[in-house]
Amino acid sequence: MSERAGGPGAPPAPVPFRVLVVDDDADMVAFLARMLQAEGMIVESASNGESALSQVTAAAPDLVLLDVMMPGASGFDVCRQLKDHEATALIPVVLVTALEDSESRVRGIEAGADDFLSKPVKREELIARVKTLRRLHETRKELESRRLAAEVQRKDAIRKAFSRYISPRLADRIADAAGEQGDPFQGRAQRTSLVALFADLRGFTRLTEKTEVGAVVGMLNEYFAVLTEAAYQHDGTIFNMAGDSLLVGFNVPFPQPDAAERAWRTALEMVGRFAPVALAWRKRHGLDLGVGVGICAGDAIIGNVGSAHYASYTIIGNPVNTAARLMQMAAAGEVLVCGPVYERIRHLVTGRSVEGRGDVTLRGRLEPIPVYAVQATAGVAA
Amino acid sequence: MTAPDLTVTIAKDLADLIPVFMKNRQKELETLRRALAEEDFEQLRQLGHRMKGVGHSYGFAQVSEIGQRIEDRARGSDRGAIDACISEYADYLSKVQVVYE
Numbered sequence: 001m002s003e004r005a006g007g008p009g010a011p012p013a014p015v016p017f018r019v020l021v022v023d024d025d026a027d028m029v030a031f032l033a034r035m036l037q038a039e040g041m042i043v044e045s046a047s048n049g050e051s052a053l054s055q056v057t058a059a060a061p062d063l064v065l066l067d068v069m070m071p072g073a074s075g076f077d078v079c080r081q082l083k084d085h086e087a088t089a090l091i092p093v094v095l096v097t098a099l100e101d102s103e104s105r106v107r108g109i110e111a112g113a114d115d116f117l118s119k120p121v122k123r124e125e126l127i128a129r130v131k132t133l134r135r136l137h138e139t140r141k142e143l144e145s146r147r148l149a150a151e152v153q154r155k156d157a158i159r160k161a162f163s164r165y166i167s168p169r170l171a172d173r174i175a176d177a178a179g180e181q182g183d184p185f186q187g188r189a190q191r192t193s194l195v196a197l198f199a200d201l202r203g204f205t206r207l208t209e210k211t212e213v214g215a216v217v218g219m220l221n222e223y224f225a226v227l228t229e230a231a232y233q234h235d236g237t238i239f240n241m242a243g244d245s246l247l248v249g250f251n252v253p254f255p256q257p258d259a260a261e262r263a264w265r266t267a268l269e270m271v272g273r274f275a276p277v278a279l280a281w282r283k284r285h286g287l288d289l290g291v292g293v294g295i296c297a298g299d300a301i302i303g304n305v306g307s308a309h310y311a312s313y314t315i316i317g318n319p320v321n322t323a324a325r326l327m328q329m330a331a332a333g334e335v336l337v338c339g340p341v342y343e344r345i346r347h348l349v350t351g352r353s354v355e356g357r358g359d360v361t362l363r364g365r366l367e368p369i370p371v372y373a374v375q376a377t378a379g380v381a382a
Numbered sequence: 383m384t385a386p387d388l389t390v391t392i393a394k395d396l397a398d399l400i401p402v403f404m405k406n407r408q409k410e411l412e413t414l415r416r417a418l419a420e421e422d423f424e425q426l427r428q429l430g431h432r433m434k435g436v437g438h439s440y441g442f443a444q445v446s447e448i449g450q451r452i453e454d455r456a457r458g459s460d461r462g463a464i465d466a467c468i469s470e471y472a473d474y475l476s477k478v479q480v481v482y483e
Contacts, residue, residue: 027406027436030399038395069431098435120438120446123393 017134018059021045022052022078023067023096028119032065035126041134049073053081056088062137063130064093065117068104076111083112090140092133096121167232173254189303194252195259195341196296196319197236198327199227199270200245203289211285219281220244226277227291230269234262239314245327249315252302260297260344264374267293267335271376290332293376296322297340318365325362326371333377339370349374389479392441397482403440407475414452414468418461426464427456444474 019041021032026047033043044061046052049072056064064082068075075095082088092114097104105116115129155175163171201207201223208216224241231238231248235256240247248266250259274291281287300317319338326336336357337345353375359368392400410429417425433449448471455463 025432025436027399027403028439030402031396031436031439034396034399069428096435098431119435121435 015138016042017063018042018044018061019063019065019130020052020055020061021065022047022049022070022075023065024048024070025067028067028121032121032126035121035123036065036130039127039131041130049075049078052078056082056091060088060091062091063133064091065096065130066093066113067096068108069098076107079108079111079113092137094129094133166237167235170235170237170254189301191299191301192252193298194300194302194315194319195250195263196300196315196323197231197248197250197263197266197293198245198295198320198323199248199267199291199293200243200327201289202292202330202332203287204244207285207287207289210287215285222277223274226273227270230266230273233269234266236262236266240312245324247315247320247323249302252315260295260341261348263295263341264335264337264345264348267295268376271333271335288332292327292330292332293335294323294326294328294330294337295335295341296320296326296338297344298322298338321364322362322369325364329371330373333375335374335376337372337374339372342370342372342374345374352377387444388474388477389481390441390444391481391483394482396440400440400480404475407445411468411472411475414471418464418468421459421461423456423459427453430454430456442478444478445471448474 017040019036021029021036021043022045023029023032024047029045029047033045036043044055046055048070052064052066053073055061064078066075066078073081075097079093079095082091082093089112093112094115094117095104095108095111095113096117096119097108098119108116115133117126117129158175159168159171166174207219211219223244224246227246228238231246234250236248236250237252238246239249248263250256250262250266256262270293271291278289281289296319298317298319300315300319302315304313322338326338330336355373357371357373360371361368410433414426414429417429430449430452434446434453435449437443437445437447437449448467452464452467455467
């Protein structure tokens, strides 16, 4: 191949444009290469279909100039294979066929060729066709990169919006799952099986009475930082934060077959992580506070609830209400769970103090439900 | 058959490719003769087809023209006609003059 990348006076190519010339005739390759190089293009060559395919796979060119009649894989075969694979389908292919060979043109069209060039090759025709395809290819590339940039921006916005409610891992999944249309949560209200976890601060009322406002907000921030960290650690989604209570959902918005186990580990982590904070507060403010948790599983509605002006992505239903009641009943460092959740986490709480509270009729519920109180001793990982 | 133009004008930027091109034509001539001796008409057809494609691309219309005839005659397994084409090709290659512009 020639040592020069363009004749004297040839316009410099702003973006390198790589052409793979495939022909079993070395003279033909040399001729085509010379023409293309004079236009500032970078030329590589292959003398048969098989090596052409492996060269394209190794480093995709911007255009393939492909002879039809070759021993082994024909130009049609190579073209078809390139067009059949997603990674190479967009590379323009120019089939070089004998003049007035209409049969070859038809077969070439069937194989997905982008354009044709007649042999013997006329210099002007070659340059005109390649230049046209180059422009087309560059436009397509630019559009694609613009589309990608917009896509990345949109996903980034979704990720940012949701990362305040859910773990970064979940935010990534939501952004990736989001289709071409904007809001991935629009019209998505649905009934689903989930595990709800409610946590709050035992002794919070006393805290607000005895501590000045500025300090309360700082302490609450410290407390919520600990709780959200614990929730994200186990891919829980935060649905509500009110006063000193936090509502975390599992198995939503994405399925988690081990939702109950995740909820338990989250509760354990909340109690554990809060222990040193509680210790510091006791020293500083003389207050004795701890985290109480309620967990319940069941069917609930998930979706955007509200009006056009104000909506919140939330979960509504029995398991949420029950988890709230259980939380109210829980002492500091205690996790109260409903029967089905206890069955799922039984193997994780061996060695811990577990107290069956029997069937409890909770406020607002007609049927009594079995309740278990599990001691979440700080610092012990299940 | 009209007498072929024995002077070929080639673009200057192809000049350095011509010696190799001419050497390959001599090799081609040998391959044609061998294929004819073996009566390998499929190979003769392919060689003719190739001559047709490459000749005119470089500016050697006559190479393409002879190639076209060899391709056609090979389809009909016309030994005598191909023999005549090969002789004509040998004669042409020995006399052709290249001018660069």
